[in-house]
Amino acid sequence: MRGRAEETRERILAAAEECFARQGYDATGVAEICERAGVSKGAFFHHFPTKQAVFLALLERWLKGLEEQLTTLRAGAATVPAAMMQMAGTAQQVFEMARERLFIFLEFLNRAARDPQVWKATIQPYHRYREFFARMIEAGVAEGSLRPVDPEAAASAILSMAIGLVLQATMDPEGADWGDLVRKGLRILLDGLQGSEATG
Amino acid sequence: MRGRAEETRERILAAAEECFARQGYDATGVAEICERAGVSKGAFFHHFPTKQAVFLALLERWLKGLEEQLTTLRAGAATVPAAMMQMAGTAQQVFEMARERLFIFLEFLNRAARDPQVWKATIQPYHRYREFFARMIEAGVAEGSLRPVDPEAAASAILSMAIGLVLQATMDPEGADWGDLVRKGLRILLDGLQGSEATG
DNA sequence: ACAATCATACCGACCGGTCGGTATACAAAA
DNA sequence: TTTTGTATACCGACCGGTCGGTATGATTGT
Numbered sequence: 362m363r364g365r366a367e368e369t370r371e372r373i374l375a376a377a378e379e380c381f382a383r384q385g386y387d388a389t390g391v392a393e394i395c396e397r398a399g400v401s402k403g404a405f406f407h408h409f410p411t412k413q414a415v416f417l418a419l420l421e422r423w424l425k426g427l428e429e430q431l432t433t434l435r436a437g438a439a440t441v442p443a444a445m446m447q448m449a450g451t452a453q454q455v456f457e458m459a460r461e462r463l464f465i466f467l468e469f470l471n472r473a474a475r476d477p478q479v480w481k482a483t484i485q486p487y488h489r490y491r492e493f494f495a496r497m498i499e500a501g502v503a504e505g506s507l508r509p510v511d512p513e514a515a516a517s518a519i520l521s522m523a524i525g526l527v528l529q530a531t532m533d534p535e536g537a538d539w540g541d542l543v544r545k546g547l548r549i550l551l552d553g554l555q556g557s558e559a560t561g
Numbered sequence: 562m563r564g565r566a567e568e569t570r571e572r573i574l575a576a577a578e579e580c581f582a583r584q585g586y587d588a589t590g591v592a593e594i595c596e597r598a599g600v601s602k603g604a605f606f607h608h609f610p611t612k613q614a615v616f617l618a619l620l621e622r623w624l625k626g627l628e629e630q631l632t633t634l635r636a637g638a639a640t641v642p643a644a645m646m647q648m649a650g651t652a653q654q655v656f657e658m659a660r661e662r663l664f665i666f667l668e669f670l671n672r673a674a675r676d677p678q679v680w681k682a683t684i685q686p687y688h689r690y691r692e693f694f695a696r697m698i699e700a701g702v703a704e705g706s707l708r709p710v711d712p713e714a715a716a717s718a719i720l721s722m723a724i725g726l727v728l729q730a731t732m733d734p735e736g737a738d739w740g741d742l743v744r745k746g747l748r749i750l751l752d753g754l755q756g757s758e759a760t761g
Numbered sequence: 762a763c764a765a766t767c768a769t770a771c772c773g774a775c776c777g778g779t780c781g782g783t784a785t786a787c788a789a790a791a
Numbered sequence: 792t793t794t795t796g797t798a799t800a801c802c803g804a805c806c807g808g809t810c811g812g813t814a815t816g817a818t819t820g821t
Contacts, residue, residue: 366766385675387587391811401768402812408766412811464674471671473732474664475585484733514745517726517737521746524728525721532673533684537717545714546721553753565785566800590776601802606778608800766819775810783802791794 370408372398374422377415382465386416386472417482420469424486431493441501442551445519449547452523453540456530463531494520498554507554515554522546570608572598574622577615582665586616586672617682620669624686631693641701642751645719649747652723653740656730663731694720698754707754715754722746 376398380389391412395405409415434451438444455463473483494516501507507515526546530539576598580589591612595605609615634651638644655663673683694716701707707715726746730739 369766383675385587385671387585388675390809392809403769403815404767406812467667467671467674470728470732471585471667474667475583475588480732484736487733488736510749511745513737514742515749517729517742518722518746518749521722521725521729521742522718523721523725525723525725526717528670528724528728529717529721532670532680533687536684536688537713542714542717542721545711546718549710549715549718549753550749551753552756553749553751556752556756569800591778592776602778602804603780603802604800607802612777762821764819764821766817768815768817770814770816772813773811776808777806779806780804781802783800785800786798787796789794789796791792 366408369398369400369404373400373405373408373415374419376400378419378465379461381416381419381468382461382463386468413476413478416472417479419465420479420482423465423469424483428486428489428493431490435493435497440504440506441497442506442555444497445547445551446544449543452526452543455527456534456539456543463527466527466531491516491520501554508556510554518550519547522550566608569598569600569604573600573605573608573615574619576600578619578665579661581616581619581668582661582663585668586612613676613678616672617679619665620679620682623665623669624683628686628689628693631690635693635697640704640706641697642706642755644697645747645751646744649743652726652743655727656734656739656743660731660734663727666727666731691716691720701754708756710754718750719747722750 373394377389377394380394380397391402391405394415395402398405409418430451431448434448435444438447469479469483473480495512498507498510498512498515498519502509502512526539526543529536573594577589577594580594580597591602591605594615595602598605609618630651631648634648635644638647669679669683673680695712698707698710698712698715698719702709702712726739726743729736
């Protein structure tokens with residue numbers, strides 16, 4: 362019975378993630394999380410000092426996983442455009458995965474806008490993402506697969522489109538063939554990044 | 562004393578907008594809105610059947626204003642790329658305006674994800690935006706200022722980038738020169754839309 | 762024994778919404 | 792002009808219920 366506490370903690374986290382995703386943070390009661398986790402309120406507050414702590418733990422885990430997925434994807438591709446198309450491919454998987462898990466992304470954002478602690482925990486990894494994309498663009502320019510562009514601006518454009526697409530696909534999954542639109546959108550962007558005409 | 566009721570209603574809406582933007586929907590109490598509006602709770606429920614009704618009124622007004630601004634901007638520009646650059650220019654103004662007003666955008670999204678009524682009120686205008694951009698692209702292709710592209714895909718790309726930029730600028734206003742990034746991002750996109758190379 | 766882990770009962774604060782009643786505006790009647 | 796009638800606008804105490812968090816005791820592992 363080595364990891365009983367650990368398992369309880371895990372069950373609480375999983376239950377909380379489900380509830381937060383489906384109903385949002387405020388609308389989810391501690392009692393509800395406990396019930397879904399099959400755990401008493403005492404156990405809950407034994408493992409986490411407050412409801413918010415659970416939220417923060419969830420947030421950090423999510424952001425960490427995202428970063429890992431990104432870096433391994435980049436490492437596995439030969440050229441920068443190839444890596445980007447690869448990422449677009451996995452985006453489709455993301456859209457097809459349970460929407461509920463994606464909704465919590467919104468909840469994270471919403472709380473980050475109000476809670477300084479959540480904001481800090483969100484914005485720091487996010488800055489790393491931006492840096493990651495900027496470096497990728499730089500590498501693309503260096504390897505000659507992209508024309509010389511402002512890496513920050515290009516990275517921002519890519520990241521912006523990605524964020525916008527994820528958001529739209531989350532909010533309106535039936536509204537369009539998002540997997541297709543991701544590919545086509547990236548293609549347009551790459552055309553802009555690879556073309557040779559002068560740009561004021 | 563003709564519009565006394567109207568003015569009260571307006572004060573309630575303004576106060577609610579402020580509170581929702583700063584603290585979110587759930588965290589904002591009706592009592593708080595009333596206090597800020599200088600109105601009693603009785604007056605509040607005289608003008609609105611429920612707290613949610615206030616939120617919905619706010620949402621509809623916001624979306625309507627956005628649509629109007631978009632169409633007038635399009636009508637005032639000669640070519641499609643010019644209209645788009647014009648829009649990018651106003652984006653900078655948007656970023657520079659009070660942050661608080663932008664935060665409610667997040668709250669709208671967050672609630673749209675959970676409340677079917679809010680979702681419907683949000684997604685229908687949004688579909689009109691998409692159509693608007695698609696038609697604009699078509700016009701650009703027709704007038705020869707854009708190369709022949711899939712209007713839906715191009716519109717999606719533009720809208721996605723716009724959404725992503727607004728979101729990032731809202732969350733992290735000091736993190737970058739967003740006005741500049743909007744212009745550069747759009748430039749890259751336009752390069753992709755105007756260039757002539759074949760695209761698989 | 763004794764510390765970590767979990768369960769139950771409970772507290773005080775708070776919240777959305779209701780309700781009985783008052784103030785104001787205005788038109789018709791006197 | 793004054794009075795009366797009435798619909799609208801507004802007030803603020805109050806209710807039923809929920810919520811995050813605590814206190815305290817039981818159980819389990821070592």
